[in-house]
Amino acid sequence: MITRSGHLRLSLALLTALALTGTALATAAPTPSPPTALAVEDDGADCPVALPGSTPANPRLPDPFTRIDGSRVTSLADWRCRRAEIRELAERHVxxxxxxxxxxxxxxxxxxxxxxxxxxxxxxxxxxxxxxxxxxxxxxxxxxxxxxxxxxxxxxxxxxxxxxxxxxxxxxxxxxxxxxxxxxxxxxxxxxxxxxxxxxxxxxxxxxxxxxxxxxxxxxxxxxxxxxxxxxxxxxxxxxxxxxxxxxxxxxxxxxxxxxxxxxxxxxxxxxxxxxxxxxxxxxxxxxxxxxxxxxxxxxxxxxxxxxxxxxxxxxxxxxxxxxxxxxxxxxxxxxxxxxxxxxxxxxxxxxxxxxxxxxxxxxxxxxxxxxxxxxxxxxxxxxxxxxxxxxxxxxxxxxxxQWRDWQTPVLTGGGEPTSTTTTTTTTTTGVTTTTTPPPGTGCTASASVNQWNGGFVATVTVTANRAITGWTVGATLPPGATITNSWNTTRTGTSGPVTFTDAGFNGALAAGRSTEFGYQATGTAPTSALTCTAR
The missing domain is CATH 3.40.50.1820 (Alpha/Beta hydrolase fold, catalytic domain)
Structure with missing residues (x-):
């Protein structure tokens, strides 16, 4: 059991404030981020950490949201001591x-x-x-x-x-x-x-x-x-x-x-x-x-x-x-x-x-x-x-x-998470997330997480099977001026306007409830219209 002692607990209030201000509707102006530095060198110094003697090899990036004991981070408050675990792992092994x-x-x-x-x-x-x-x-x-x-x-x-x-x-x-x-x-x-x-x-x-x-x-x-x-x-x-x-x-x-x-x-x-x-x-x-x-x-x-x-x-x-x-x-x-x-x-x-x-x-x-x-x-x-x-x-x-992860990013409780609806488009101060629930019979759902900058963006699209499927196709419509320059884990048709992305073969077959990801990079502004997803 490892502990570091004597530091103030400041991060929960800070992270809660960040969550409350970090998400805005697409029509809202960006909100300046609150101060993010803490008043202490190591806020999680008092968190007890028991490091395992060994861990199984993993060719993909370890899940940052899964604790050493196998449970998953679910709230903003959880991150404080999860960070302490990561710190101890970094010190011991790196x-x-x-x-x-x-x-x-x-x-x-x-x-x-x-x-x-x-x-x-x-x-x-x-x-x-x-x-x-x-x-x-x-x-x-x-x-x-x-x-x-x-x-x-x-x-x-x-x-x-x-x-x-x-x-x-x-x-x-x-x-x-x-x-x-x-x-x-x-x-x-x-x-x-x-x-x-x-x-x-x-x-x-x-x-x-x-x-x-x-x-x-x-x-x-x-x-x-x-x-x-x-x-x-x-x-x-x-x-x-x-x-x-x-x-x-x-x-x-x-x-x-x-x-x-x-x-x-x-x-x-x-x-x-x-x-x-x-x-x-x-x-x-x-x-x-x-x-x-x-x-x-x-x-x-x-x-x-x-x-x-x-x-x-x-x-x-x-x-x-x-x-x-x-x-x-x-x-x-x-x-x-x-x-x-x-x-x-x-x-x-x-x-x-x-x-x-x-x-x-x-x-x-x-x-x-x-x-x-x-x-x-x-x-x-x-x-x-x-x-x-x-x-x-x-x-x-x-x-x-x-290619490098098999985990999904959680929505941490504690304030500010978006509300799910049938078709939701939410713009944060940093990107766009579009989720589409397909009509009955289409068999899959597509959601895109976007990192947008001045002049371009990278989109990571998650395809989730609603039933067992053997393949999928995702459709998107890029706004005027947007042009795709690169894509991965997909076969693409088109570079601007209406485009389609089809599975690359190895990632087409999905059991019900399972997901896969593909991505693309483009110039211009990311689309905000709903994605379509059809399955074979």
Whole structure:
């Protein structure tokens, strides 16, 4: 039995508020999301978690909504301790333990620097970070830029946030053997600690936030902290946001293997950095991950659940489809699956993904990303905007979520769920869900979940059999200007206007009550008219 003690219970009220405001009728204007950062590093620290000794191998992404004991999450209140389970699984199997705040953390904050001194069991370690604040008196929200590589710092400052330059190598050095790790974290917790660098770097970022909190937010606002990084520092930014719920906005860029891309999907993606390479290149991942480098299906967790740890807080995932090594297809798989957690929590507009870029240079400052970065800073750090959810997935690296999951996203109770009717069209602040109940004799039902952005959308369509069927056809009518560019798990007729989708053979036969999924990507605006479904 594992517990983490001493933290406030704040998330239930927060999630309930999100659910109450996250869904609106199609004719309503988008409602700005409420603040999503919490006042504590780990809100589920007091949840008892009993991890299993082993779990059966699973070639698909594990269900984020099924608890360790096999029961399923049904309410918003359930998610708090389900997240605690996911955290423990991530620490045990992927990252290694990220310890809680040491007994003593002291330091200073100014317009130019932050100093940190931490003491644990008689050992003391110190490190510092630079600060580049915008003009004006402050206090300012701030984005921690890990390793100096991340979102364009000029764009961050132009949006009104300070830049905190965090050198993670002072906390956990690269180029060291796993048996003799070095840096401030390992000075406190031992050179042979099984904790990998990503968790150590996340621990260091949390201690920076501790000092900001203790400073009284005179210069930097503790309730307006973001984090970003690119490449290996994108891996770090992903871990920082997942393991500290005080981070309001997480922006990992081109994080590759050991970052946001799904471990299971990486294994089959041509040219992607193999898990064994990511594990061996540097001690980024925890020592325990060695057991899974050649068998990710044995992992009881995957990165879509780590995305779920960030939910419902702001998350902007930015990827590069031009460099195969970066595993952008696996990144889109994890992001689409993680977005299902955001949807269940009523906060689907708080996650965005963008891999549709022209410049293939690794870690370039791209003009396409400047707007989304600044929009997210204004919404999640300045609390002054309403960033539109964006899912722009490059056709070069478009993942197929239907291939990777055999679970459905629940409607969690606790406020705000839509009411079922014979034919329902509901538009959230982030997408469209259309459900059609077929006339008698048609034999199937089709429903579409849509991630819409400015200029395009991705639709995931679920086909459910009302009786035993041997095949199905779904009809849809795209609005003027919408054109399909890609589809999967289906045979398609047409690219615009009236289009039909027929099963791909392997997914045509369904028993009564069973479902399958297919998907498509298109330019323009998603259809809101009812789908039709006929069965053979």
């Amino acid at each position: 990252y290694g333990d990220k310890p809680a705040k040491p007994a003593s953390v002291t330091g200073t904050v100014s317009r130019t620097s932050i100093s940190v001194t931490a003491t644990h069991q008689g050992r003391t370690a110190s490190f510092s970070a630079g600060v580049d604040a915008p003009s004006g008196a402050g206090p300012f929200p701030a984005v921690i830029v890990v390793g100096g590589f991340g979102a364009d710092t000029a764009a961050i400052k132009a949006a009104g946030a300070a830049v905190i330059s965090y050198d993670p190598l002072a906390v956990g050095r690269e180029g060291t053997p796993r048996s003799s790790k070095q840096g401030a974290f390992y000075t406190l917790h031992g050179a042979s600690s099984p904790t990998g660098l990503l968790a150590a770097w996340a621990w260091g970022a949390s201690r920076i936030i501790d000092v900001i909190e203790q400073s009284g937010s005179a210069t930097i606002r503790a309730d307006g902290i973001g984090v970003t990084g690119c490449s290996r520092y994108g891996k770090s930014a992903f871990a920082v946001g997942a393991f500290d719920q005080r981070v309001a906005l997480t922006m990992p860029i081109e994080s590759g293997s050991a970052g946001a891309p799904a471990f299971r999907s990486i294994a089959g993606e041509s040219g992607a950095q193999p898990l064994s390479s990511a594990y061996g290149e540097q001690p980024w991942l925890g020592d325990a991950f060695s057991a899974y480098t050649g068998n990710p299906n044995a992992l009881p967790i995957d990165t879509h659940q780590v995305i779920g740890m960030i939910a419902p807080r702001g998350l902007l995932l930015l990827e590069n489809p031009h460099v195969d090594w970066l595993a952008a297809r696996a990144g889109s798989v994890a992001s689409l699956a993680g977005a299902e957690v955001y949807k269940a929590l009523g906060a689907a507009d708080n996650i965005s993904y963008w891999s549709d870029v022209q410049d293939g240079t690794h870690c370039a400052s791209r003009s396409e990303w400047r707007g989304p970065i600044q929009d997210n800073i204004r919404e999640h750090l300045l609390k002054s905007g309403n960033a539109p959810q964006v899912f722009r997935i490059s056709a070069k690296k478009a993942g197929n979520l239907a």
